[in-house]
Amino acid sequence: MTPFRLLILLLFTALSACTSNGAAAGAPQEATSKTEELVRQSSLVFTGTVKKLNATTVPMVSASQSTAIVRVEEIVHNAGVVTDIAGKEITVELLAPGSVKPGERAMFYTNVDTYGESLAVTEVSHEAIPSGGAAAMRTRVAEIVERVADEKLQKRVAQAELIVAGRVTAARPYGGSAQHAPGSEHDPEWWEANVKVESVEKGQAPPAEVVVIFPHSNDVRWFGSPKFKEGQEGIFLLHRTKDEQLRVSGFTALDSLDYQPMDQREHVRKLTQKPR
Amino acid sequence: MRSTGTRAAWTPKVFLAASLILCTGCHHVRVVNMVPRTRSGETCQDSEPSITVNPENHEQIAASAFTWDNLCNAPGSPGVPANWWQLGMTGSSAPIYVSLDGGKKWHLRKSVPSTAGATTPTGDITLFFSRTRAGSTNVLYTGILHAPDYSMNVLRTQDFRLSTPMTLLDTRTNNVDQPHTQATTVPQGPDAGKDRLYVGFNNGFSGVNPQSATVDVALDADSATPAFNLTQLETRSTGAAGQDGFANVPAVSRDGTVYIVYYGWRGFSGGGVSTDVVVARDDNWGSGATPFTALVDSDAHPGIRVVQGVVLPFGYVRPGTAGRQQPQYRRGSRE
Numbered sequence: 001m002t003p004f005r006l007l008i009l010l011l012f013t014a015l016s017a018c019t020s021n022g023a024a025a026g027a028p029q030e031a032t033s034k035t036e037e038l039v040r041q042s043s044l045v046f047t048g049t050v051k052k053l054n055a056t057t058v059p060m061v062s063a064s065q066s067t068a069i070v071r072v073e074e075i076v077h078n079a080g081v082v083t084d085i086a087g088k089e090i091t092v093e094l095l096a097p098g099s100v101k102p103g104e105r106a107m108f109y110t111n112v113d114t115y116g117e118s119l120a121v122t123e124v125s126h127e128a129i130p131s132g133g134a135a136a137m138r139t140r141v142a143e144i145v146e147r148v149a150d151e152k153l154q155k156r157v158a159q160a161e162l163i164v165a166g167r168v169t170a171a172r173p174y175g176g177s178a179q180h181a182p183g184s185e186h187d188p189e190w191w192e193a194n195v196k197v198e199s200v201e202k203g204q205a206p207p208a209e210v211v212v213i214f215p216h217s218n219d220v221r222w223f224g225s226p227k228f229k230e231g232q233e234g235i236f237l238l239h240r241t242k243d244e245q246l247r248v249s250g251f252t253a254l255d256s257l258d259y260q261p262m263d264q265r266e267h268v269r270k271l272t273q274k275p276r
Numbered sequence: 277m278r279s280t281g282t283r284a285a286w287t288p289k290v291f292l293a294a295s296l297i298l299c300t301g302c303h304h305v306r307v308v309n310m311v312p313r314t315r316s317g318e319t320c321q322d323s324e325p326s327i328t329v330n331p332e333n334h335e336q337i338a339a340s341a342f343t344w345d346n347l348c349n350a351p352g353s354p355g356v357p358a359n360w361w362q363l364g365m366t367g368s369s370a371p372i373y374v375s376l377d378g379g380k381k382w383h384l385r386k387s388v389p390s391t392a393g394a395t396t397p398t399g400d401i402t403l404f405f406s407r408t409r410a411g412s413t414n415v416l417y418t419g420i421l422h423a424p425d426y427s428m429n430v431l432r433t434q435d436f437r438l439s440t441p442m443t444l445l446d447t448r449t450n451n452v453d454q455p456h457t458q459a460t461t462v463p464q465g466p467d468a469g470k471d472r473l474y475v476g477f478n479n480g481f482s483g484v485n486p487q488s489a490t491v492d493v494a495l496d497a498d499s500a501t502p503a504f505n506l507t508q509l510e511t512r513s514t515g516a517a518g519q520d521g522f523a524n525v526p527a528v529s530r531d532g533t534v535y536i537v538y539y540g541w542r543g544f545s546g547g548g549v550s551t552d553v554v555v556a557r558d559d560n561w562g563s564g565a566t567p568f569t570a571l572v573d574s575d576a577h578p579g580i581r582v583v584q585g586v587v588l589p590f591g592y593v594r595p596g597t598a599g600r601q602q603p604q605y606r607r608g609s610r611e
Contacts (some may be wrong), residue, residue: 010298043366043367058383060374060376060383060385060437063532079346079366080347080348080366081345081346081347081348081366082314082344082347083314083316083317085314111366111367111375112345113386113387113439114383114384114439115312115314115315115371115383115384116312116313116314116381116382116383117312117313117314117381118314152393153428171418182479184451184453184478184522185453185454185522186399186426186453219400220321220323220324220342220396221396221426223321223401224395224396225395246483256394256395262315
């Protein structure tokens with residue numbers, strides 16, 4: 001073998017090794033990516049055994065070729081849509097008739113369709129239970145859920161004009177002592193909080209203190225907004241708001257994400273530095 | 277006739293108990309927990325309920341509230357404080373309550389247009405069956421404040437039993453509130469079979485429209501693209517109040533008589549709203565050139581003031597008592 005041929009052979013061998021390593025590394029990544037996509041589309045993921053086809057546990061959902069009764073074994077992901085359904089038989093509205101068989105065990109990605117004496121869920125997908133079972137899958141899903149949460153917070157961080165860490169020194173009704181003229185039962189009942197600034201994480205804050213306007217109302221439209229109290233410490237994601245209909249002008253914190261506990265400061269700081 | 281006026285008097289906690297009282301010949305009272313077993317862990321603010329019975333089949337009942345498509349609590353841990361993702365809608369359709377056995381058992385089916393991630397499933401929601409048959413049920417109309425924008429949407433479904441988004445018929449925006457929905461079907465004459473739909477609502481609170489008592493009317497609501505006409509009910513001054521009250525409640529008879537009762541606000545001082553209770557009527561389905569003017573009061577304005585000058589506490593009251601560390605609040609009258 002000439003030195004040139006030897007060189008070509010060595011190069012080819014090295015290239016093949018790289019390619020095969022890459023493929024080996026790519027397979028789980030693809031699987032994770034697919035799992036992530038399915039988890040993002042599903043509010044309830046569980047392992048279960050198909051008990052019966054063409055059947056239903058929910059009278060409101062007619063039995064058909066697209067329905068199957070499945071006994072739930074373990075919950076892998078629950079976005080707050082059910083309480084304890086492990087061990088219960090529920091109805092799965094299948095993506096494709098005949099895609100499961102009686103006795104088959106699988107991982108079901110679903111969304112709740114009907115609440116009743118029993119539950120009916122709509123299938124997003126199903127697949128064979130991976131090695132490691134539901135426990136291993138739960139860890140992967142938890143990571144995905146955390147990533148989704150971070151994306152939401154990241155979006156809110158990007159939208160905020162000013163982010164400060166600080167402490168509420170006072171909270172009182174917004175707009176002085178005058179009574180409101182009539183408005184709506186959905187009136188936000190604005191309050192304002194003085195926040196003593198400890199650090200500025202984004203934007204330019206006034207030197208020592210910033211005023212944050214927030215809805216004090218627990219009406220259905222506002223009860224999810226943060227309510228601030230004197231002495232409260234944390235991270236405040238502030239958005240400049242001017243809304244004549246809502247009768248407010250200034251920095252507001254309306255989304256439940258607009259307040260983060262102080263122990264999240266480093267995390268928020270990292271998110272402010274992330275590329276959008 | 278259904279009384280929608282009681283809806284606001286219910287508290288969220290009462291609805292969490294979720295009791296429906298059925299009186300059969302008044303021999304006995306049955307109390308039913310409407311929240312199905314599979315949602316027994318929910319801790320949402322499931323408030324301001326509304327209910328309607330199919331006039332052609334009393335076994336079919338639909339009910340609504342501010343009902344999320346999730347349980348508003350941590351998995352397996354009812355009662356823990358909600359966090360960000362639990363407050364948001366999981367999907368883009370909010371549920372209504374459905375019973376097919378006269379209210380003994382209830383299911384939740386997702387048919388109300390909402391928005392994934394919205395912190396409320398819907399704002400104010402009321403629903404009503406017409407007498408128009410659609411298969412084995414009747415057409416259901418619904419008025420909502422759509423989340424998260426709180427525009428008023430008027431909706432229709434041919435089958436309230438399905439988890440299929442209702443059809444949007446009409447949208448009103450700009451500080452609108454409390455759609456009160458009523459419907460019936462013309463029994464005879466040239467318009468026989470047409471659905472008449474009336475949605476009383478507050479059209480422009482907080483200074484957008486000083487005479488905000490309004491009704492939205494469709495004279496053929498079950499047609500493919502029904503036309504809606506707004507009638508401003510209020511013609512009197514609302515003075516310093518700058519708007520009318522919120523409950524504008526219609527009641528419709530199958531002979532074409534339509535009543536609407538509303539709170540005509542006349543002024544505001546001291547945390548109270550001076551209010552007239554006004555009854556307006558139309559004798560031909562609200563279809564003429566000057567609808568809802570059949571009743572004229574002594575001041576020559578349409579609408580009889582059956583109560584005048586009553587003061588309703590409303591809004592945000594902050595006594596100026598010196599020395600108090602915390603202001604006091606009186607929750608506004610929800611009428």
